[in-house]
Amino acid sequence: MEKALEFYKQQRRKIIAFNYVGFLVGWDMETDAAEQSIMADSEQVAVISEMTYQLMTDPEFEQAVATLYSQRDSLDDVLRHEIEVAYKSVRDTKKIPPDEYAAYGELTSKAYPVYVKAKNENNFELFRPYLEKIVDYCRKQTKWLQTDDLAGYDVLLDMYEPHYNQAKYDRFFNALRERLVPFVKKVTATPVKTPDWAKQTFPADKQKEFCEYLRGVMCFDKSRGIMKVSEHPFTNGFGTDDVRITNHYYENKFDSSIFSAIHETGHALYEQQCDKSLNGTLSGGGASLGLHESQSRFYENVIGRSRAFWQVHYPVLKQTFPEQLSDVNLDDFLAYINTAERSFVRTEADELTYPLHVMLRYEIEQKVISNELQVKDLPQYWKTKFNEYFGITPPTDTLGVLQDVHWAYGNFGYFPTYALGSAIASQLFYYMNKDFDVYASLQSGNTAKINEWLRERVHKYGSSKYPDEILLLATGEAFNPDYYIDYLINKYSR
Amino acid sequence: MEKALEFYKQQRRKIIAFNYVGFLVGWDMETDAAEQSIMADSEQVAVISEMTYQLMTDPEFEQAVATLYSQRDSLDDVLRHEIEVAYKSVRDTKKIPPDEYAAYGELTSKAYPVYVKAKNENNFELFRPYLEKIVDYCRKQTKWLQTDDLAGYDVLLDMYEPHYNQAKYDRFFNALRERLVPFVKKVTATPVKTPDWAKQTFPADKQKEFCEYLRGVMCFDKSRGIMKVSEHPFTNGFGTDDVRITNHYYENKFDSSIFSAIHETGHALYEQQCDKSLNGTLSGGGASLGLHESQSRFYENVIGRSRAFWQVHYPVLKQTFPEQLSDVNLDDFLAYINTAERSFVRTEADELTYPLHVMLRYEIEQKVISNELQVKDLPQYWKTKFNEYFGITPPTDTLGVLQDVHWAYGNFGYFPTYALGSAIASQLFYYMNKDFDVYASLQSGNTAKINEWLRERVHKYGSSKYPDEILLLATGEAFNPDYYIDYLINKYSR
Numbered sequence: 001m002e003k004a005l006e007f008y009k010q011q012r013r014k015i016i017a018f019n020y021v022g023f024l025v026g027w028d029m030e031t032d033a034a035e036q037s038i039m040a041d042s043e044q045v046a047v048i049s050e051m052t053y054q055l056m057t058d059p060e061f062e063q064a065v066a067t068l069y070s071q072r073d074s075l076d077d078v079l080r081h082e083i084e085v086a087y088k089s090v091r092d093t094k095k096i097p098p099d100e101y102a103a104y105g106e107l108t109s110k111a112y113p114v115y116v117k118a119k120n121e122n123n124f125e126l127f128r129p130y131l132e133k134i135v136d137y138c139r140k141q142t143k144w145l146q147t148d149d150l151a152g153y154d155v156l157l158d159m160y161e162p163h164y165n166q167a168k169y170d171r172f173f174n175a176l177r178e179r180l181v182p183f184v185k186k187v188t189a190t191p192v193k194t195p196d197w198a199k200q201t202f203p204a205d206k207q208k209e210f211c212e213y214l215r216g217v218m219c220f221d222k223s224r225g226i227m228k229v230s231e232h233p234f235t236n237g238f239g240t241d242d243v244r245i246t247n248h249y250y251e252n253k254f255d256s257s258i259f260s261a262i263h264e265t266g267h268a269l270y271e272q273q274c275d276k277s278l279n280g281t282l283s284g285g286g287a288s289l290g291l292h293e294s295q296s297r298f299y300e301n302v303i304g305r306s307r308a309f310w311q312v313h314y315p316v317l318k319q320t321f322p323e324q325l326s327d328v329n330l331d332d333f334l335a336y337i338n339t340a341e342r343s344f345v346r347t348e349a350d351e352l353t354y355p356l357h358v359m360l361r362y363e364i365e366q367k368v369i370s371n372e373l374q375v376k377d378l379p380q381y382w383k384t385k386f387n388e389y390f391g392i393t394p395p396t397d398t399l400g401v402l403q404d405v406h407w408a409y410g411n412f413g414y415f416p417t418y419a420l421g422s423a424i425a426s427q428l429f430y431y432m433n434k435d436f437d438v439y440a441s442l443q444s445g446n447t448a449k450i451n452e453w454l455r456e457r458v459h460k461y462g463s464s465k466y467p468d469e470i471l472l473l474a475t476g477e478a479f480n481p482d483y484y485i486d487y488l489i490n491k492y493s494r
Numbered sequence: 495m496e497k498a499l500e501f502y503k504q505q506r507r508k509i510i511a512f513n514y515v516g517f518l519v520g521w522d523m524e525t526d527a528a529e530q531s532i533m534a535d536s537e538q539v540a541v542i543s544e545m546t547y548q549l550m551t552d553p554e555f556e557q558a559v560a561t562l563y564s565q566r567d568s569l570d571d572v573l574r575h576e577i578e579v580a581y582k583s584v585r586d587t588k589k590i591p592p593d594e595y596a597a598y599g600e601l602t603s604k605a606y607p608v609y610v611k612a613k614n615e616n617n618f619e620l621f622r623p624y625l626e627k628i629v630d631y632c633r634k635q636t637k638w639l640q641t642d643d644l645a646g647y648d649v650l651l652d653m654y655e656p657h658y659n660q661a662k663y664d665r666f667f668n669a670l671r672e673r674l675v676p677f678v679k680k681v682t683a684t685p686v687k688t689p690d691w692a693k694q695t696f697p698a699d700k701q702k703e704f705c706e707y708l709r710g711v712m713c714f715d716k717s718r719g720i721m722k723v724s725e726h727p728f729t730n731g732f733g734t735d736d737v738r739i740t741n742h743y744y745e746n747k748f749d750s751s752i753f754s755a756i757h758e759t760g761h762a763l764y765e766q767q768c769d770k771s772l773n774g775t776l777s778g779g780g781a782s783l784g785l786h787e788s789q790s791r792f793y794e795n796v797i798g799r800s801r802a803f804w805q806v807h808y809p810v811l812k813q814t815f816p817e818q819l820s821d822v823n824l825d826d827f828l829a830y831i832n833t834a835e836r837s838f839v840r841t842e843a844d845e846l847t848y849p850l851h852v853m854l855r856y857e858i859e860q861k862v863i864s865n866e867l868q869v870k871d872l873p874q875y876w877k878t879k880f881n882e883y884f885g886i887t888p889p890t891d892t893l894g895v896l897q898d899v900h901w902a903y904g905n906f907g908y909f910p911t912y913a914l915g916s917a918i919a920s921q922l923f924y925y926m927n928k929d930f931d932v933y934a935s936l937q938s939g940n941t942a943k944i945n946e947w948l949r950e951r952v953h954k955y956g957s958s959k960y961p962d963e964i965l966l967l968a969t970g971e972a973f974n975p976d977y978y979i980d981y982l983i984n985k986y987s988r
Binding site (some may be wrong): 013014016017020021024025027028031032033034035036037039040041043044047048051221222223224225226228238239240241242244279280 | 508511519525535537545715716718735774
């Protein structure tokens with residue numbers, strides 16, 4: 001037992017170092033590396049994947065994990081959970097053929113720049129062969145990793161959100177569909193016109209300046225992470241002390257970068273506020289994607305689109321753009337950032353229509369993974385389904401099936417966590433307000449009190465517990481989507 | 495033999511992947527990573543160093559290299575050279591205690607941000623404990639790696655420039671000292687005043703724009719590498735297809751970024767023009783630091799400070815800075831960029847006084863490594879010696895002993911290659927002119943013809959031959975410092 005623990009810890013050091021490498025390579029490829037460099041570097045990524053695979057499937061490591069797993073009740077809580085997850089991971093990793101694993105690492109590295117080009121040029125055909133191979137791998141993955149409890153798409157769903165399967169998601173999305181779809185149809189019946197002031201040019205450097213201000217308002221520790229530019233905003237963290245976000249500045253759509261900054265900083269706070277004792281273990285970072293997204297959505301929507309927040313910070317925004325916003329008062333601004341309308345792009349969608357975008361992807365993934373739908377038919381299927389839910393048809397694939405980067409990474413099963421995240425955010429908000437007046441606390445000028453509550457209830461645990469466990473500890477109640485639907489209907493009925 | 499070759503190639507793939515990781519980590523730490531992130535990440539760097547060390551000292555790998563080495567005459571030229579170098583490297587790596595090697599990796603990672611802070615705050619004491627440990631390691635290294643042929647400082651010199659030892663460098667620097675020092679004293683006797691126009695503000699973004707133009711003039715393939723900002727400009731390459739440079743924009747010293755861009759692009763061309771067949775081997779990249787520096791110095795000084803070059807490109811510079819340069823004609827500009835004067839900072843030194851800066855460092859390193867001089871005495875020693883050679887005394891350590899990053903990386907033995915590089919550049923220039931009129935070729939608007947000559951004579955070989963071999967092949971003559979001294983005295987006598 002002691003020998004197994006010692007070996008486990010030695011191997012864990014190496015796995016963590018490779019995690020750092022993966023973090024860094026991803027960061028580099030999306031922010032720095034030139035087009036042809038990515039192609040060249042991806043060959044190295046394949047070798048690194050191979051080595052990581054060798055570490056995870058090292059028989060001595062497997063033996064150590066198995067030994068610790070068999071005696072897990074004698075371990076402390078954090079290590080017991082970690083060993084449970086490692087045991088499952090070792091089991092799963094062993095099931096994947098090494099050559100397929102290595103080839104897949106290379107494939108997704110190469111797919112990314114092609115995806116960017118395809119999206120920019122509205123050319124799905126360019127990306128299609130890559131996506132077909134990715135889907136092929138994901139389908140094979142569901143076979144390799146099948147267990148008594150998990151099969152088909154459930155295998156992928158569980159990778160992103162443990163304990164959530166199609167049965168649960170179907171119930172969640174059905175509830176959304178029943179109560180929200182008719183409501184959204186009513187609210188968005190009349191097309192909204194973007195006010196002229198919002199169409200002005202807002203210089204990128206000024207947007208960046210204001211987003212840096214927002215990182216300060218949210219008490220993000222800038223000595224432990226930077227903000228940079230990439231095609232699609234994202235957060236990537238390694239431990240509590242290296243947490244990075246990216247942003248994208250559209251000069252004719254200034255609010256995009258603002259809400260991306262708040263959203264990504266929400267993710268980043270979750271990483272930065274994890275208990276430092278979890279650095280050097282595999283129990284740091286977020287507990288799941290859904291819980292991670294609950295943090296970003298909480299800050300972005302519940303806080304970042306509230307009157308209470310902008311009562312304090314709108315004057316600073318006006319100062320940053322004195323010409324553009326001279327005739328725009330707080331009410332105009334709040335109405336604009338809380339507009340609900342039918343639109344094409346998920347990441348630019350408003351709080352109300354957002355979950356419908358996710359519902360569409362969930363349904364498509366179900367069909368793709370179960371082989372009912374083929375990659376070549378995706379562009380048309382997307383358009384048809386989109387029209388059914390939103391009453392409008394995307395004019396291009398750039399605004400349709402090519403809009404999200406996730407499939408280029410092979411992240412099938414990821415999207416549903418976005419809707420789950422928003423729902424969890426509402427549940428947390430409900431219980432946070434029982435402890436203190438959340439909106440009143442914003443008068444302090446920053447989100448310190450909110451950060452503190454989330455650190456104690458959610459962040460500090462890192463991934464040392466399952467996400468449903470953490471939600472139960474934080475709110476005293478299991479996941480309940482009613483808080484979310486009530487919150488949306490209440491807010492947009494006003 | 496065949497089995498040994500197969501194993502060697504498999505292990506080489508992994509070593510190359512770790513080289514890529516090292517390349518990327520270095521790039522990230524100097525351009526992106528936040529201050530505290532570097533401290534956290536450096537723990538991972540230590541683990542990665544350990545793994546690299548394990549690969550290099552894997553008994554099976556050593557056996558494979560030894561087998562191939564014993565039968566090296568049956569290998570092709572490239573592989574034979576590579577095995578010779580690997581044999582020496584394996585032998586050397588084995589001699590370094592693993593724990594010291596790992597600790598040193600972590601030390602140099604942590605030393606870098608401290609060095610930057612110490613330099614910014616003119617606080618040598620902050621950096622001193624780190625530098626002491628680094629020097630301590632370097633001294634121990636000379637003991638560990640000692641052979642019949644190499645001892646003391648020679649061990650370090652050979653790491654950066656194979657086949658060059660103190661005996662050779664002493665001769666080279668003595669020649670420089672005898673012919674150049676008195677000449678420089680005469681030429682720089684009268685202090686030169688920086689013209690007022692050069693002290694104006696030249697906005698960083700415009701400087702960057704012009705430097706990007708220069709990368710175009712030099713036919714740098716931008717699809718295979720980027721230019722970014724860092725404290726100290728540098729080039730870092732991985733294979734032919736990922737070659738990156740950095741720059742630093744001083745708004746009150748616009749020519750600094752211009753010559754850094756030309757210098758670093760010179761390095762970068764060497765990497766990009768290596769024969770592509772050497773990718774995936776350990777025979778790519780530059781043959782040595784001296785030869786690498788010969789390329790950067792050739793472009794920076796021989797080409798980049800010539801009338802022929804600026805006759806074509808000065809109009810573009812004027813266009814970029816129409817206000818600042820409205821009253822400055824080509825002659826004024828050429829006089830300014832070819833001024834020789836006594837100054838403190840090596841990287842900002844002119845072509846003529848530059849080698850004296852290197853000579854100073856060479857002498858200091860000799861004394862530090864041989865234990866005649868201690869780290870605590872460096873600031874004062876630097877000032878005294880500097881005054882002896884230049885007749886002026888640095889007012890701060892920032893402008894003295896703290897000015898270069900090299901020692902923070904533990905790169906003792908590196909500096910002398912800078913002077914060697916300039917000397918080789920002159921030798922290459924002499925022979926290039928026998929083949930075609932180099933300055934006349936610049937009328938084409940780019941350096942394509944020069945690049946072509948250097949590709950065929952120098953770049954294509956990568957590191958598949960020793961640097962002295964390449965110089966002999968390129969010019970038909972062994973290294974001869976007279977071309978350099980003749981060139982300098984001739985140019986600055988005008």
